[in-house]
Amino acid sequence: xIRDARVLRAGFVPREIEHRDAELNHLSSVFxxxxxxxxxxxxxxxxxxxAGKTCxxxxxxxxxxxxxxxxxxxxxxxxxxxxxxxxxxxxxDDLGETIDIHRQSTPHDELIARLQNYDGxxxxxxxxxxxxxxxxxxxYDLHSLNRFAIICIANRExxxxxxxxxxxxxxxxxxxxxxxxxYHHEQLTDILQARVRWGLDPEVITDDQLATIANSAAGxxxxxxxxxxxxxxxxxxxxxxxxxxxxxxxxxxxxQAQLHQRSxxxxxxxxxxxxxxxxxxxPLSPSEIYEHxxxxxxxxxxxxxxxxxxQKMVQYNLLVADGASRDREYALIDSAxxxxxx
DNA sequence: GTTCCACAGGAAAATATGGAGG
DNA sequence: CCTCCATATTTTCCTGTGGAAC
Numbered sequence: 603x604i605r606d607a608r609v610l611r612a613g614f615v616p617r618e619i620e621h622r623d624a625e626l627n628h629l630s631s632v633f634x635x636x637x638x639x640x641x642x643x644x645x646x647x648x649x650x651x652x653a654g655k656t657c658x659x660x661x662x663x664x665x666x667x668x669x670x671x672x673x674x675x676x677x678x679x680x681x682x683x684x685x686x687x688x689x690x691x692x693x694x695d696d697l698g699e700t701i702d703i704h705r706q707s708t709p710h711d712e713l714i715a716r717l718q719n720y721d722g723x724x725x726x727x728x729x730x731x732x733x734x735x736x737x738x739x740x741x742y743d744l745h746s747l748n749r750f751a752i753i754c755i756a757n758r759e760x761x762x763x764x765x766x767x768x769x770x771x772x773x774x775x776x777x778x779x780x781x782x783x784x785y786h787h788e789q790l791t792d793i794l795q796a797r798v799r800w801g802l803d804p805e806v807i808t809d810d811q812l813a814t815i816a817n818s819a820a821g822x823x824x825x826x827x828x829x830x831x832x833x834x835x836x837x838x839x840x841x842x843x844x845x846x847x848x849x850x851x852x853x854x855x856x857x858q859a860q861l862h863q864r865s866x867x868x869x870x871x872x873x874x875x876x877x878x879x880x881x882x883x884x885p886l887s888p889s890e891i892y893e894h895x896x897x898x899x900x901x902x903x904x905x906x907x908x909x910x911x912x913q914k915m916v917q918y919n920l921l922v923a924d925g926a927s928r929d930r931e932y933a934l935i936d937s938a939x940x941x942x943x944x
Numbered sequence: 945g946t947t948c949c950a951c952a953g954g955a956a957a958a959t960a961t962g963g964a965g966g
Numbered sequence: 967c968c969t970c971c972a973t974a975t976t977t978t979c980c981t982g983t984g985g986a987a988c
Binding site for chain 1: 952
């Protein structure tokens with residue numbers, strides 16, 4: 603049933619990228635000068651998780667390597683390598699220069715000097731999750747090395763910029779910026795279909811089931827593929843021919859728990875109190891919510907704003923709204939009903 | 945049927961936020 | 967440090983809906 607497990611693994615780069623033509627062209631154009639042997643600008647790629655930032659970056663560099671002989675790529679995940687030393691170490695490691703480097707005895711200057719002396723082929727360095735760097739000045743150091751071109755990946759531009767010093771900020775801002783959005787439902791379905799085509803036997807999963815996955819993943823391609831992988835490996839473990847709805851439900855519920863926590867973290871303090879109120883007293887009418895809210899907070903927002911909060915939380919699948927105008931009530935999402943198709 | 949009420953949610957104005965530049 | 971600008975959030979104002987009371 604699983605023909606090629608690699609296709610469903612995190613970090614897999616497909617042969618074709620779906621629905622990202624504009625971003626693809628934009629990022630490719632940044633590295634156009636490299637084909638002529640010239641240095642390239644820094645590229646900044648931002649967008650929410652699962653929007654395809656890493657995938658696009660890897661895809662573009664791989665395709666460039668097919669066209670240009672004298673070019674190499676280094677991928678560094680800054681979440682795992684969050685110190686300056688570790689980023690340099692990873693990079694030198696990829697250059698094969700780490701044999702005699704020891705943590706304590708080798709000063710940072712020495713590392714930079716080695717990178718400056720590097721005279722091999724031009725190299726594109728992908729710095730993934732660059733907003734996790736404890737000391738973003740590495741970006742500045744790398745910037746000064748013109749044999750290295752940088753792709754800098756981050757969730758939000760502002761968060762990356764906030765702990766960066768002025769010189770670096772202005773350099774980053776003048777660099778090419780590729781902004782990526784969440785995928786739409788249909789786009790996610792296309793992506794899943796492509797993965798199924800390459801990785802699974804055709805009858806393993808139905809289009810309806812794929813649509814269900816796309817629904818649970820809320821625009822996050824990484825999550826969607828994760829659900830598909832969990833369901834497929836569950837089916838393989840149980841020696842089944844197809845993915846059952848039950849297996850799918852289980853995989854989707856796990857994924858939604860993650861998503862739920864992530865949404866909760868993204869709420870402002872005011873929104874959190876509104877959520878807590880509903881959680882404590884559900885179900886509640888809007889006026890009851892507002893009464894509780896004004897009672898708990900010293901600087902309450904207006905009713906209209908709270909309505910926007912509620913609307914947003916319904917969109918995030920944190921709350922459900924039941925009923926029309928007059929008799930509407932808000933309640934928490936019933937986790938037993940999560941798998942109900944919408 | 946008409947009126948009233950509580951509510952949904954759009955549009956635009958007002959205000960807060962955060963960085964750039966002097 | 968302050969001012970200006972861009973952006974995001976909040977408020978104000980508004981129209982439309984459906985149930986309940988009249």
